[in-house]
Amino acid sequence: MTWISLIGITLAVAALIITLAVRAGFRNEFVDTILGSNAHVTVYSSIYVEDGDTSREIKDFDVWADALRAVPGVTRAAPLVRGQVMGSFRGSNAAVDVYGISYDDLLTIPRVGQNPDEAWGDISRFSDGIAIGSGVARELGVAVGDKIKLISPEGAKTAFGTSPRVSSYEVVYVFTAGRYDIDKTRAYLTFSEAQKYFNRQGAADEIEVMIEHPEKVDDIAMHLLTAVGDRGMVWTWRDASGSFLRALDIEDNVMFVILAILVTVATLNIISGLIMLVKNKGRDIGILRTIGLTQGSVMRVFFICGAFTGIVGTVFGVALGALFAMYIDNIMSFVNYLNGGGAWDPSIRGIYALPAELRLVDVLKAVSLSLGLSFIVTIFPARKAARMNPVEALRYE
Structure with a gap:
């Protein structure tokens, strides 16, 4: 006994x-991959009417970004252009969530530009092509140096309607962020190229904010709203994964x-x-x-x-x-x-x-x-x- x-x-x-x-x-x-690959706080615009159409584009994104950077505790505020497209390579297709971001801001993303689980290619050549997650590369069967097509139904607007937009980009960098859902869908373009591709001339879709203490995000959220004014809205990482x-x-x-x-x-x-x-x-x-x-x-x-x-x-x-x-x-x-x-x-x-x-x-x-x-x-x-x-x-x- x-x-x-x-x-x-x-x-x-x-x-x-x-x-x-x-x-x-x-x-x-799980939390580390969330904070290492995504914004701690996403700041976006409320819906407004412009030329008879509703929009959420941020025209004065530089002003918003500067105001957000001035908030104590904020380490980075990066304007983004986002869109969902289809990636294609030699008959293989995959859904791709494209982020338009500047090279300097890409380097500050912990699980992508700073310390990814795995990485292939040269991130310094980001301006020459596209950076994709390892899951996207695996699903399309591409490697560094290959060219993939991005196909968007929201292309050029003509007198006969909107035609699909098809553009080819060289894969210059492949990363593994440690989250399956991120690696399978995430891709990065330069901010200016994403503006052209998604018809966002002179505008951004949102501001990606990184803060010093992510666990205290609820304390800083109101300060961020105050910084951008009445049109601003925030979505924290706790809201997304709470x-x-x-x-x-x-x-x-x-x-x-x-x-x-x-x-x-x-x-x-x-x-x-x-x-x-x-x-x-x-x-x-x-x-x-x-x-x-x-x-x-x-x-x-x-x-x-x-x-x-x-x-x-x-x-x-x-x-x-x-x-x-x-x-x-x-x-x-x-x-x-x-x-x-x-x-x-x-x-x-x-x-x-x-x-x-x-x-x-x-x-x-x-x-x-x-x-x-x-x-x-x-x-x-x-x-x-x-x-x-x-x-x-x-x-x-």
Whole structure:
């Protein structure tokens, strides 16, 4: 029974630590790819009427960008032109989300221009062509140096209507940002070229704002609105991904509760073992009590027996869980090998690998839960042993 209790506590604590580490790693990786590839705050214009047509174009985008850069905490404000087109190369087609941005601003995007997971080509040649995500390159079957066609239904306006616009661009840079959905659709053109291609002469679609402390984006949002005036509107990264992050928080809490129940069940085995021990040692307890051992001393003996099982199981569980979290990549590679590939599908999970981040606070939570439950459940059989009547224990001896 002691060995069963020990193994149960070890596995339960390890499962709790592994789960908390994976959830923390997944959340941090997800947030890092959001902040590393997208704007912290997107500033755009409300709808207005111009020449009888509604529009959201920002004509004075330079003025807006300068005003946003002046807000304390803002590190960058970059005008953007955005549009969705179809990319084509030798009969292969893919949906492409095109961002028109200046070269200097492209270099400041962490997961694209500064520190991508992988990159091919020369980003300094950005003005000569187009930069695309690795997913776009894979779907179209292109490499650096190839020319892809961008096809937009909103082309040149003629007397006979709007004709599709088809332009070819050399692929000069291919990047992997770490997010499957971004790498599969994202492409960058120079700001001036995107203005021509999407008929945005002298205008931008939005202003991409990066701030010093993204986690405090809600505090700075009102200041950004004030800077651009009544026509401005903002969309933060929390607005875009807040529901997913809240779902992760709920899932974290639920998983902790479920695994806490698992730890509780494992520690209950200590009660079974101690009750059997008390039954088997009834004669010894009676002799010790008759020679002067106090109830408190008997209780401490059996409490130490049960608590020691919980302590050893917790130590082994922490070691097992920490090793699993630290070598998660090797373990997932082995699982992928056994599964014949496809054990981790980035198209479903959004990121390319199962991350794990071992945090001290998570380990302490698991240790506190395990030791606390182990000590609590040990008290009851220990009290039963301490209260045993020595006369009754030795009646039939």
